[in-house]
């Protein structure tokens with residue numbers, strides 16, 4: 337089976353939108369500090385770009401939550417394979433993710449992190465696929481709403497490849 341990648345969101349549009357999101361976050365947390373929590377692996381490209389474009393002090397930390405299997409379908413189960421290195425008690429936390437799809441990953445992670453009593457907890461995603469939602473999950477900051485297509489780039493993979501593409505592409509299998 338061969339595949340091709342079609343551009344869905346061009347690089348400059350992604351970068352412009354991340355700048356807008358960074359501005360919105362910097363304004364919201366103005367005068368304070370914020371901890372960006374990236375969910376590995378997908379969040380890495382978005383998180384670094386976002387952090388560099390923010391105009392307030394940020395710290396970063398990471399968690400890993402893996403849905404089982406590979407390929408184009410997620411199984412609906414989530415496994416925490418790496419936890420944060422630091423306490424978030426009393427800290428303003430923003431979870432940063434590449435995509436909210438069924439919502440299961442972020443639903444579980446927000447519940448887990450809220451139990452640790454952060455000063456506040458918000459969710460910032462580059463992409464949202466609202467059609468795919470299985471559990472209630474509304475992100476506070478959303479880059480782009482996209483249709484239910486298999487997308488790659490900006491951290492999103494196809495069997496672990498194409499995460500480094502600087503645009504959002506749709507995988508077409510022939």
Ligand code: PRP
Nearest residue numbers: 376377378402403436437438439440441
């Ligand atoms: C992807 C993505 C989110 C999750 C979204 O991660 O990065 O974490 O799936 O799906 P959901 O809303 O249906 O839970 P994946 O488990 O593929 O790992 P990765 O970040 O390493 O690609």
